[in-house]
Amino acid sequence: MGHPVDLALDSSGNVYINNNFPSPNFPVVQKFNSSFVQQAEWRGNGDFGNTASGPLGFGMNTGDDWFVADTDNNSVQKFSFTTGAWAYTITGAPTPFVSPKDVATETTGKFYVADTGNSRVVKFDSSGSQVWALLLPTVAAGTPTPPVGATPEPYGITVASDNTIYVADAGYHRILKYHANDDGLNPEASWGEFGSADSSTIPQFDSPQGMSIDSAGNIYVADTGNNRIQRFDQAGTLATREVWGSYGPQDGNFINPRNV
Template sequence: MFKHTKALMVATIIFSCMFLCCGEDEVSHEYKFVLAWGSEGTEDGQFQNPHGIAIDSQNNIYVADVENYRIQVFDSEGNLLRSWGSQGVKDGEFQGPNDVAIDSADNVYVVDTFSNRIQVFDSEGNFLRSWGSEGSGDGEFDRPFGIAIDSSDRVIVADRYNHRIQVFDSDGNFILAFGAEGEGDGEFNHPIAVATDPSDNIYVVEYINCRVQKFTSDGTFISSWGELGSEEGQLRYPQGIALTSDDYVLVADTNNNRVQQFDTDGNFFIEFGVMGTGDGEFDHPQGIAIDSDGYVYVVDTSNNRVQKFIYE
């Protein structure tokens, strides 16, 4: 009897430990809200319909403040460092700065959507160069939207209304283009955001087809995932994408008011966010960026703010 009771007690303790460990593991593996900054307005640190976001080598945060026609730069705690830009078509002026990317020298590339060009600045906001004009030829754009830079400083642009991806060197010289309008593999319907992994594979978010497509660096189709819907792995008009240091893909599932995480083969992993205005809630999230410490920054567009998270 004593041996039986002792064995039962040991089994109970082991089971309890396993349960507690699993519980702690589940709790620890989630995206946790850290802080947020921004509100609607035109003053320093305020936003009007922000979209894109990028992070430099010092973990400074660059936000495309679309309807204020400027780029705002913050430290990782949300303190404003500087800003530049105004409405117009001259060098350093913008007509819809929808996305931003940073190269290895911390130069800043801005998609100036309605001017159909890419503008390049140093990290202080001094204009360096630009390229692009309206059209459908090589190096021309029809309302470009998303931008990313790979490990070789090639510039990848989502040429939205031409339904293609264009790739340039850092001086704006055309390298290649791929894609055409459609729903098949390698075809696009409003490509709106792009990202690259350490192997320079290219990930493209499609706004209308509600999916992510993955390509090699030369534009060869690899795989795709996603469809219209609100279940796990489904997307509703997504508009942002970023990759973690351990090769997970974060997608801003904009009209589902959440962020979904996948592996690089498109297998669903986790999601966070619901509709709302509270901490960790979203109203049409769009841009996503990840700093060198693993913090995730999400542009909460219709709430006119940036939210910061950590996975732990």
């Protein structure tokens, strides 16, 4: 394993690790069983629809089909769970992706791509056809005025069981929440500002890059620049917040955690 940046579990408890290798000769995705014995691997020089390069995001749907954000190739690739074979590649047309960083799926089979370089989130149906594209707002209710010169950078996405969408915006140091049945135009809620304080009237982040959500609806944020993990309820309530980690190589430490 080289530079692990994302992971997912299938319905059988197998673990899939996404490695951010710059060379296609190394495994891009590795599959392990629940005892962490490797079962399979997919390399970027032949197992993908094109030569995978610098992939940063990984997502899996309820049918255990999986998606890789092939970041340096500005594309997203889908693989079949049944055969493990490449299924198709999408490039974001009519507006091409620019450095897509993450993929997340909902229970209907639709999926979302964090098109980071274009400051947008794009929704697709299960066949890979675009449903809508959302430009992240420069100002959102519940968050302060963004830093001067900053641009929105949707970096991580997670989807709750009711298909509510959460986006980690590394550029504006915030979390955005979108309603499941919305058209993707306006966030239902947002929270966060730049900083590292553990106690603040507004949660503070430094370039949050990844998220996950548990069965109780708690949201876990990889606060990358602050070398820690933060937990919130679905409203981002500060009173429910918990924090783990600090910089370092020891147990309980993190060095730029990318996902959770």
